[in-house]
Amino acid sequence: MSGSPASPPRAQVRFPDPAGIAAAAAILRGGGLVAMPTETVYGLAGDAFHELALARIFDVKERPTFDPLIVHVTAGAAPLRLADLQSARLVDPARLTGRLREAADALIARFWPGPLTLVLPKRDDVPDLATSGLRSVAVRMPAHPVAQALLAAAGTPLAAPSANRFGRISPTSAEAVMDELGDRIPLILDGGRCAVGVESTVLSVGQHAEQPGALVLLRPGAVSAAVIEAAAGLPVATLAEPVARAGPQASPGLLESHYAPRVPLALLPAPVAHLAPARAREIARAAGAPPGAVVGLLLLGGPVEPAATAFATATGLEVHARALSAAGDLAEVAHSLFAELRAIDRALAHQDEAVLFCEPCAPTPGLGHAIADRLRRASAPRPRG
Numbered sequence: 530m531s532g533s534p535a536s537p538p539r540a541q542v543r544f545p546d547p548a549g550i551a552a553a554a555a556i557l558r559g560g561g562l563v564a565m566p567t568e569t570v571y572g573l574a575g576d577a578f579h580e581l582a583l584a585r586i587f588d589v590k591e592r593p594t595f596d597p598l599i600v601h602v603t604a605g606a607a608p609l610r611l612a613d614l615q616s617a618r619l620v621d622p623a624r625l626t627g628r629l630r631e632a633a634d635a636l637i638a639r640f641w642p643g644p645l646t647l648v649l650p651k652r653d654d655v656p657d658l659a660t661s662g663l664r665s666v667a668v669r670m671p672a673h674p675v676a677q678a679l680l681a682a683a684g685t686p687l688a689a690p691s692a693n694r695f696g697r698i699s700p701t702s703a704e705a706v707m708d709e710l711g712d713r714i715p716l717i718l719d720g721g722r723c724a725v726g727v728e729s730t731v732l733s734v735g736q737h738a739e740q741p742g743a744l745v746l747l748r749p750g751a752v753s754a755a756v757i758e759a760a761a762g763l764p765v766a767t768l769a770e771p772v773a774r775a776g777p778q779a780s781p782g783l784l785e786s787h788y789a790p791r792v793p794l795a796l797l798p799a800p801v802a803h804l805a806p807a808r809a810r811e812i813a814r815a816a817g818a819p820p821g822a823v824v825g826l827l828l829l830g831g832p833v834e835p836a837a838t839a840f841a842t843a844t845g846l847e848v849h850a851r852a853l854s855a856a857g858d859l860a861e862v863a864h865s866l867f868a869e870l871r872a873i874d875r876a877l878a879h880q881d882e883a884v885l886f887c888e889p890c891a892p893t894p895g896l897g898h899a900i901a902d903r904l905r906r907a908s909a910p911r912p913r914g
């Protein structure tokens with residue numbers, strides 16, 4: 530319609546064939562940004578050594594600059610070692626003890642490419658903007674073939690945080706990226722749904738201020754502390770419940786309210802099957818959902834019907850329920866989590882007083898811990914202003 534203001538340009542969504550990869554690499558070489566699929570979530574990629582590209586990442590995401598980025602590296606031809614990250618101008622292994630150098634090499638050999646990010650001492654070449662002024666840099670080698678093809682074609686490490694606006698749900702499909710950033714970036718490579726679905730495990734290799742010299746789990750992900758310990762031959766310290774604080778974050782994943790849908794998320798204290806009706810009613814009232822209100826109910830496993838009916842009967846709410854995995858399988862729960870949060874968010878967007886209730890996840894090592902962590906943050910009180 531003429532007369533209406535021009536709508537902002539929309540990102541091009543391209544199939545990641547050689548022409549698509551070449552187009553994306555050309556944008557990256559010019560200091561621009563593209564969204565790329567990885568096995569965890571979609572990343573907003575820019576040249577890690579290009580100051581302007583890094584500034585654009587923070588701008589596009591509306592991300593505070595105290596929140597550092599993960600630098601993604603190419604798998605190349607040969608198996609990679611710490612020394613290669615030094616040659617790549619990223620890491621300064623001299624600032625690690627011999628024992629930690631061995632541990633890092635063992636972890637790289639065992640888990641890369643894959644969903645494990647290592648926080649290592651940085652070389653001065655790494656721009657401060659990538660690390661929020663920290664003396665450490667977070668590095669990961671993604672396993673996704675499209676991310677690897679793009680890294681090879683770009684010829685530079687790529688800083689790539691999740692391709693969502695700050696504090697919102699990480700995208701696990703090209704459509705979700707379009708939803709988040711379609712008006713802000715030129716190109717999205719469509720690699721289908723992300724296999725893992727939750728962000729990488731982040732491990733500090735001797736870089737945590739309060740536990741210098743130790744391996745510290747900064748963000749839980751698919752790779753558990755136990756398998757890291759086995760591969761590294763060293764204990765892994767886990768942080769107590771993360772505390773939100775001002776200033777540089779040891780890990781952006783430590784920000785308390787994160788991964789949040791627009792509709793308020795209320796984490797149930799127990800699976801619906803174990804909630805007494807009176808308790809369910811109390812919870813619904815405390816969450817601000819008056820009888821008759823339309824609400825979402827996210828179950829970890831099926832069947833959906835009995836749980837939805839029990840919750841609706843107890844609370845008097847109109848319940849729209851979905852299960853993250855019919856069989857209650859954790860890998861499937863992780864795979865669907867962000868996509869389902871997004872779908873429910875969209876479905877409830879125009880309902881007043883909508884609330885999304887979600888069953889809790891037992892924090893079993895690895896994915897259980899990662900899912901419980903993301904749900905807790907999605908339900909955390911939101912900072913205002």
Ligand code: AMP
Nearest residue numbers: 597598665667690691731779780781782
């Ligand atoms: P996102 O970019 O949204 O995937 O989140 C980035 C993740 O990078 C955070 O959760 C942090 O754990 C991690 N990170 C990046 N750089 C550092 C660093 N220098 N030290 C500690 N954690 C880091």
Ligand code: MG
Nearest residue numbers: 690691692699
């Ligand atoms: Mg993120």
